[in-house]
Amino acid sequence: MMIQAKTRLKGSVQRLALTMLVVLLSACGASGAATPEGEDKIKVTTTVGMITDLVKQVGGGHVEVTGLMKAGVDPHLYKASHGDIELLEKADIIFYNGLHLEGKMAEIFEKMAKSKTTVAVTDGIDRSKLRTGAENGMDTEYDPHVWFDVKLWMKATEAIRDTLAEQDPEHAEDYRKNAEAYLGELTKLDEEVAAKIRSIPEPARVLVTAHDAFGYFGDAYGMKVMGLQGISTASEAGTKDVTDLRDYLVANKIKAVFIESSVPRKAIDAVIQGAKEQGHDLTIGGELFSDAMGEEGTPEGTYIGMVRHNADTIVNALK
Amino acid sequence: MSTFWIILTGALVASACGIVGCFLVLRRMALVGDAISHSVLPGIVIAFLISGSRDSLAMMLGAAAIGLVTVFLIQWFHQSGVQSDASIGVVFTALFAVGVVLVSLYTRHIDLDLDCVLYGEIAYVPWNTIELAGIDIGPKAVWGVGIALALILALLFLFYKQFKICSFDPAMAAAVGIPVALFHYLLMGLVSVTTVASFESVGAILVVGMLVVPPATAYLLTEKLGRMIAYSVAIGCASSVLGYGLASLLDASIAGCMIAVAGGLFLVALLFSPSHGVIFRKLRQKRMIRHRTAS
Numbered sequence: 001m002m003i004q005a006k007t008r009l010k011g012s013v014q015r016l017a018l019t020m021l022v023v024l025l026s027a028c029g030a031s032g033a034a035t036p037e038g039e040d041k042i043k044v045t046t047t048v049g050m051i052t053d054l055v056k057q058v059g060g061g062h063v064e065v066t067g068l069m070k071a072g073v074d075p076h077l078y079k080a081s082h083g084d085i086e087l088l089e090k091a092d093i094i095f096y097n098g099l100h101l102e103g104k105m106a107e108i109f110e111k112m113a114k115s116k117t118t119v120a121v122t123d124g125i126d127r128s129k130l131r132t133g134a135e136n137g138m139d140t141e142y143d144p145h146v147w148f149d150v151k152l153w154m155k156a157t158e159a160i161r162d163t164l165a166e167q168d169p170e171h172a173e174d175y176r177k178n179a180e181a182y183l184g185e186l187t188k189l190d191e192e193v194a195a196k197i198r199s200i201p202e203p204a205r206v207l208v209t210a211h212d213a214f215g216y217f218g219d220a221y222g223m224k225v226m227g228l229q230g231i232s233t234a235s236e237a238g239t240k241d242v243t244d245l246r247d248y249l250v251a252n253k254i255k256a257v258f259i260e261s262s263v264p265r266k267a268i269d270a271v272i273q274g275a276k277e278q279g280h281d282l283t284i285g286g287e288l289f290s291d292a293m294g295e296e297g298t299p300e301g302t303y304i305g306m307v308r309h310n311a312d313t314i315v316n317a318l319k
Numbered sequence: 320m321s322t323f324w325i326i327l328t329g330a331l332v333a334s335a336c337g338i339v340g341c342f343l344v345l346r347r348m349a350l351v352g353d354a355i356s357h358s359v360l361p362g363i364v365i366a367f368l369i370s371g372s373r374d375s376l377a378m379m380l381g382a383a384a385i386g387l388v389t390v391f392l393i394q395w396f397h398q399s400g401v402q403s404d405a406s407i408g409v410v411f412t413a414l415f416a417v418g419v420v421l422v423s424l425y426t427r428h429i430d431l432d433l434d435c436v437l438y439g440e441i442a443y444v445p446w447n448t449i450e451l452a453g454i455d456i457g458p459k460a461v462w463g464v465g466i467a468l469a470l471i472l473a474l475l476f477l478f479y480k481q482f483k484i485c486s487f488d489p490a491m492a493a494a495v496g497i498p499v500a501l502f503h504y505l506l507m508g509l510v511s512v513t514t515v516a517s518f519e520s521v522g523a524i525l526v527v528g529m530l531v532v533p534p535a536t537a538y539l540l541t542e543k544l545g546r547m548i549a550y551s552v553a554i555g556c557a558s559s560v561l562g563y564g565l566a567s568l569l570d571a572s573i574a575g576c577m578i579a580v581a582g583g584l585f586l587v588a589l590l591f592s593p594s595h596g597v598i599f600r601k602l603r604q605k606r607m608i609r610h611r612t613a614s
Contacts, residue, residue, distance in 0.1 A: 080442040103435030
């Protein structure tokens with residue numbers, strides 16, 4: 001009797017544990033299946049906000065786009081959450097920047113290309129137009145921050161247009177129309193930024209920021225760009241970098257330096273302090289958006305708004 | 320299917336780390352995993368400078384080489400009389416610093432940090448599959464960590480007694496003719512291989528956590544090595560399953576949730592363990608006092 005009761009108890013405990021496991025596992029699976037199917041909208045998942053915005057502009061009402069990295073998130077520090085698996089799994093098309101902006105994630109996207117459409121929006125850009133780490137002879141590694149040259153970002157827009165048209169031929173005409181209108185806006189934006197930067201007296205056209213994201217901006221619009229850190233937001237500024245930069249700013253009487261939305265401002269503060277000690281009054285010209293855009297719903301939450309904000313901030317501070 | 324692969328990967332990492340972690344906790348070297356997670360930086364910089372690419376194979380080879388150097392130096396310093404915590408601290412900060420210097424000298428303009436080029440993310444495990452002769456044979460992580468686990472199990476099966484004596488009583492081990500140093504290096508080598516293979520697939524926090532937390536929890540529950548290993552693996556696997564559930568509930572980082580659950584289980588064991596638990600110990604003390612005052 002005792003033994004029987006014991007085994008029965010043991011059995012039921014085991015069954016309970018098993019049921020709990022099954023419930024747990026099925027709950028994980030079910031939470032995804034419950035979301036309603038969007039009426040045959042194309043599901044697009046993107047990485048950075050700049051790409052999310054492009055897809056919204058070109059795709060209009062025919063696509064449902066979700067970005068993995070939210071406003072203000074440094075792509076280098078992005079951590080995947082459980083829901084992101086679903087976003088990637090359910091997506092019909094995945095757009096990412098490429099050029100190693102997404103780090104190891106890009107390898108995953110390349111692997112996924114077997115089962116779904118994954119597109120690096122910078123793939124179509126002529127490699128000769130890209131900035132490299134050439135000073136060390138590493139010319140196969142490119143600077144990924146291409147969106148700061150509006151002309152190059154137009155190429156990314158075209159890549160998105162072509163992919164959407166190919167995957168959804170039914171609405172191809174709409175995508176072309178949307179893209180054409182948006183490319184028109186970008187052309188205007190490009191001219192506007194160029195004109196604004198030209199309004200700064202030439203010797204003052206120096207853009208100093210915390211990390212090297214603005215190389216393309218400098219090349220495209222004729223500014224000397226100096227960054228305190230390397231390309232990666234994780235590398236640290238050396239003391240010599242700080243003093244070199246300070247001496248340059250003092251010698252050339254540059255009025256302002258800039259902080260970035262997704263990078264801490266400590267190192268830049270050190271430069272300002274250093275300049276002050278040498279009797280040069282340096283101010284913070286404002287906050288620039290570099291690797292992430294502003295909050296959704298604000299003007300800076302769109303690509304055009306972000307570029308315009310950056311250009312205005314730079315011009316107002318340096319003029 | 321992705322759920323299955325992620326939980327399986329979590330359980331494999333938990334098992335591999337849970338086993339070697341027990342020996343590390345007993346030898347007061349639990350933070351070796353954390354040390355390796357930092358010290359591999361010069362490895363990836365050198366691998367990049369040689370290969371010119373941020374390809375994950377090159378990065379992993381560089382990391383594996385420096386991982387072995389790390390554990391070798393830690394073990395060597397320790398045997399030369401430096402305390403274990405100090406030797407871990409010295410080796411990993413010094414190597415990490417070399418890495419920072421190399422980055423600032425040679426690769427300033429290239430995005431080369433551990434998070435970007437070495438550490439994987441358990442959420443992406445299901446898609447990172449490998450093909451053999453054109454056939455998809457499942458996630459790379461499952462194979463990589465699975466092979467590391469098999470290696471651990473094989474060595475443990477062959478030399479369990481030696482590992483055990485070396486961990487508890489190195490002097491006696493030496494007296495009965497066991498090459499203690501060799502087994503220490505072997506264990507540390509295993510730790511290095513396991514952690515670097517796991518970093519590449521699932522990221523640092525999961526590995527460092529699984530190496531310390533489940534073994535420390537198991538240590539509260541038993542004093543027998545065999546049981547400690549079994550408990551440690553069971554706790555690690557339970558943390559993976561429950562952590563995954565928690566992550567899907569909160570829409571949070573999977574590795575983060577797994578280790579948070581492991582931390583929770585540790586707390587439960589600390590309070591309620593029959594032998595070492597805070598509560599039972601208090602009860603026992605009270606009973607003893609009452610017993611004494613009565614007699």
